[in-house]
Amino acid sequence: MMKSEPAGEPAVRVEGLHVVRGARVVIPDLSLAVPRGQVVGLLGPSGCGKSTLMRSVVGVQKVAGGTITVLGRPAGDRRLRDRVGYLTQAPSVYDDLTVAENLAYFATVVGVARSGRDAEVARILALVSLTDHADARVDRLSGGQLSRVSLGAALVGTPELLVLDEPTVGLDPVLRRDLWTLFRRFAGEGITLLVSSHVMDEAARCHRLLLMREGRLLADDTLEGIFAATGTADVEQAFLTLVDRASASTGPSTGKQVQV
């Protein structure tokens, strides 16, 4: 793994991020850090700006202000493109190719040499439990299988940072558990993961949590830290407590129902 930046520097540092999409301010002013070698969960209701933040970190989102440093370089830098794996929220693979053909193409794009390509495809197929479906066309797969092909495409070439936008959505509990075990194993190998979810019970599987609502951070802490600060032992309750505190400190409640 490359060490072109000082030790101890977080994998991702966001400072004063400001994102406008159309006429709407999606992220007014956001700062956070993602430590190396950890699984950091990005949790919040649908539409709170999780995907926009992740797209900004990957460098595919137009940003109106602020700085994002990823693995020691500005987000989107061309030298980061084979060091950051990105899973888009909607599955983004070619549905008229087989699973193996998809993975082989993306492996080539990230620079896996021809001699190691078959081995890399086999490794990824095993990681996402699709070995039996290697030669199936993607448009014949179930929704859960499709999203795992897309995840597999983000894992090719062993990136140092994985930005995964809702990787477990639509999966059965066994597969979800297997994937979270995989994410923890990656972290043990020194890979950093930023994983979004709107399922609050996945929080327990993360080293740290970023709780987000309406483009702002409600919390950036460990699960224990959040429980201690809110006096609850339930993620959803902690989230609601933090929302109430935030609206109490910024004036009258917006009156919107919080859906988690």
Place this chain on the structure above:
Amino acid sequence: MSARLTLATAARVLRQIRHDPRTLGLLVVVPCVLVGLLAWIYRETPVFDLIGAPLIGVFPFVVMFLITSIATLRERRTGTLERLLAMPLGKGDLLAGYALAFGLLAAVQAVVVTAFSLLVLGLDVAGDAWLLLVVAVAVAVLGTALGLFPSAFAATEFQAVQFLPAFVLPQFLLCGLLVARDRLPDVLHWISDLLPLSYAVDAMRTITSDPHGGADVARDMVVVLAFVIALLAAGAATLRRRTD
């Protein structure tokens, strides 16, 4: 740009088509049927010999324009474009990969349609018949290069399909097939000089009528190639790594 990534992308596009045999079939059968129909309509007249070759050049242009605009729109809408642009793939690799893959398909199409026209329909050309293939492939690549644009401006498939009449029909009307370009009103003649399809049809005309027109054909092909390069460069500008 990297030859490795360009070739990998071209191979990927061709694999997608290979999984879709009906598209391949349509690609060669439809132009043959249309040229056959034309030969039938103009049986026992010299008209087929005059416009048969230029039409062989127009088919790949239209077909490749359509296929490319749908393919690139799909890349945008399914998120594969966003994924690729976040990966170490150059925009040039992507565009050249598409041009290469569709150029090859066009070559297959052109070989079949040209052979069918010459051998079965008895099309008569004064010049070298293999030049028909060269022009047909060049026109196909031109169609691909032009087809990269609609997806940048079209948000839906419905809109993308509307770009066919918008981008292609005016060129078809002014390229000299319906009325020779030097008999067009001045303004239209001047406009037709700015449209790439005019040069392709001029080249096909030369091959049809002039046994020693190689130099003229080469000059027209240089113009078409210049259009292709300019269109690919402009197409690359519509691929934004960062989007709203």
